[in-house]
Amino acid sequence: MIDKKDVEYAAGLAQLKLDEEEKEKYTEQIGEILNYVDKLSELDTDDVVPTAYTVPMKNVLRKDEVKESLPREKSLANAPDEKDGHFRAPKIMSD
Amino acid sequence: MNIYDLTIHELKEKIAAGELTPAEIKKAYSDRINEVEDRVKSYITIIDELAGDELADYENKKEGLLAGIPIAVKDNMSTDGIKTSCASKMLENYKPPYNATVVEKLNEAGAVIMGKTNMDEFAMGSSTENSAFFVTHNPWNLNHAPGGSSGGSAAAVAAGECAAALGSDTGGSIRQPASYCGVVGLKPTYGMVSRYGLVAFASSLDQIGPITKDVEDSAILMNVIAGHDPQDSTSIAGKKEDYTKYLKEDVSGMKIGIPEEYFNLEFDEEVKASVLAAVEKLKEAGAEVETVHMTDASYALAAYYVIAPAEASSNLARYDGVRYGLRSEQAADVSEMFTNTRHEGFGDEVKRRIMIGTYALSSGYYDAYYLKAQKVRTLIKDDFDRIFNDFDLILTPTAPSTAIELESKSDPLEMYHTDIFTVPVNIAGVPAMSVPCGFDSNEMPIGLQLIGPHFGEGKIIQAAYTLEKLLNINEKRAEL
Numbered sequence: 001m002i003d004k005k006d007v008e009y010a011a012g013l014a015q016l017k018l019d020e021e022e023k024e025k026y027t028e029q030i031g032e033i034l035n036y037v038d039k040l041s042e043l044d045t046d047d048v049v050p051t052a053y054t055v056p057m058k059n060v061l062r063k064d065e066v067k068e069s070l071p072r073e074k075s076l077a078n079a080p081d082e083k084d085g086h087f088r089a090p091k092i093m094s095d
Numbered sequence: 096m097n098i099y100d101l102t103i104h105e106l107k108e109k110i111a112a113g114e115l116t117p118a119e120i121k122k123a124y125s126d127r128i129n130e131v132e133d134r135v136k137s138y139i140t141i142i143d144e145l146a147g148d149e150l151a152d153y154e155n156k157k158e159g160l161l162a163g164i165p166i167a168v169k170d171n172m173s174t175d176g177i178k179t180s181c182a183s184k185m186l187e188n189y190k191p192p193y194n195a196t197v198v199e200k201l202n203e204a205g206a207v208i209m210g211k212t213n214m215d216e217f218a219m220g221s222s223t224e225n226s227a228f229f230v231t232h233n234p235w236n237l238n239h240a241p242g243g244s245s246g247g248s249a250a251a252v253a254a255g256e257c258a259a260a261l262g263s264d265t266g267g268s269i270r271q272p273a274s275y276c277g278v279v280g281l282k283p284t285y286g287m288v289s290r291y292g293l294v295a296f297a298s299s300l301d302q303i304g305p306i307t308k309d310v311e312d313s314a315i316l317m318n319v320i321a322g323h324d325p326q327d328s329t330s331i332a333g334k335k336e337d338y339t340k341y342l343k344e345d346v347s348g349m350k351i352g353i354p355e356e357y358f359n360l361e362f363d364e365e366v367k368a369s370v371l372a373a374v375e376k377l378k379e380a381g382a383e384v385e386t387v388h389m390t391d392a393s394y395a396l397a398a399y400y401v402i403a404p405a406e407a408s409s410n411l412a413r414y415d416g417v418r419y420g421l422r423s424e425q426a427a428d429v430s431e432m433f434t435n436t437r438h439e440g441f442g443d444e445v446k447r448r449i450m451i452g453t454y455a456l457s458s459g460y461y462d463a464y465y466l467k468a469q470k471v472r473t474l475i476k477d478d479f480d481r482i483f484n485d486f487d488l489i490l491t492p493t494a495p496s497t498a499i500e501l502e503s504k505s506d507p508l509e510m511y512h513t514d515i516f517t518v519p520v521n522i523a524g525v526p527a528m529s530v531p532c533g534f535d536s537n538e539m540p541i542g543l544q545l546i547g548p549h550f551g552e553g554k555i556i557q558a559a560y561t562l563e564k565l566l567n568i569n570e571k572r573a574e575l
Contacts, residue, residue, distance in 0.1 A: 010454040017434035050469030054524025060328040074192035080422035
């Protein structure tokens, strides 16, 4: 089934930090859930087309016209840190 | 009846007849909130004199469908300048710079928005116990949950803290709390109501819908919120109707299917008895009721617990501490900022679902999990389509029990099971309504679910309205 390594892997991909206790707990709980989900393999889906959306729509487009967009101050209004009209965050590239 | 017990249509009649003014109505509801809120705790934010005095604007909006009517909005729907937290520490101080389309529509209709209601964090849960802030209590018995994830909205309606409310439904989050709280909850056909401004959980499943004291109010609210929105590319054009024209007491010749596989699942006997008694009433009124065969609902639940977390893992990737919401204090470098912010900002259930979703989408597992679930989704949707070729509606209980006790389900899977009857509906994208059909021996409300074909809200409303008149329990209110 699922083991701690899988949980660590998923947490890594999802940018989630987990402590040891959480890793144990989630391994057990997620294991149970995936166990339940396994029943999907009981159904024959060989020639079935997957459904992404239940509404019959494709390629919803609009004309390439410039419209009003959110003004800068509003976009920055919830910024944890901002400077000179930009969002500011810790350095990404190391020296 | 107290003013706070009245329905939207009753309030409108009284306003039109000059018996009540919007100011008196707002005061009655505000007083009611003051009276019961410390016991029910439906609201995260109560809008008093805060943003926008809709009453001042009343003269301009008098013709609006909801002019002067107090409405509550679930706290995952964006309200410009007003905290929208999704009951999460991640968005505890977040104030959207825009209104959700449904909120704009409420405003245009002249509604008085009373506040933002409590919910399970990011709409993930079935009891509102996953709120990062506090738990909401069921007005019928304060030791019981109101259901979830729209528990705050359902409780507010049941407690008379608003005339009606908006909720959102991804796997049952309008219908199940409506059932637990003895009110009417409708999940429209996927695409009927704009999701613009609804904080996304699972984009192919989420829908906003009305939670109301009766079926007529549900039709009125649908008239306000339904319709195409160019800002939501998954919203559908050309299908909106006047839902109030279906408020007729007539089910003669309506063909209603009772899925044997659903009723054969193990669930509360009193719920079963109450639902079947309501079925008899519909038969007596002329409906043609037959047993039908459908795929076991547990396959839909299994597909849901792959698809919803998968979509959630993608939708919640945006919470990274950069542009809005929480940013951890321990953010020495970018990586720490991401992982610490998400560790501190998200609760257990949210983390669990993000991880399941991430895993199900990851390389090596995508085919076995996500793709498989999408194929099963086709089977389930086809199943519903097949039944609706011959039947007008499908009828099931809304939930396998009445409102669970608070703190009674510690196992996530057990909690997921409370959505067994509601989830298949979201998977298929069809509309469904929960309508109260009785009470159990502890006086707790029981809900019945009417499922319709795509765009079949009209048939649902007509059958539900008829049933409501036959059962005549819709005026009963929780004693607080």
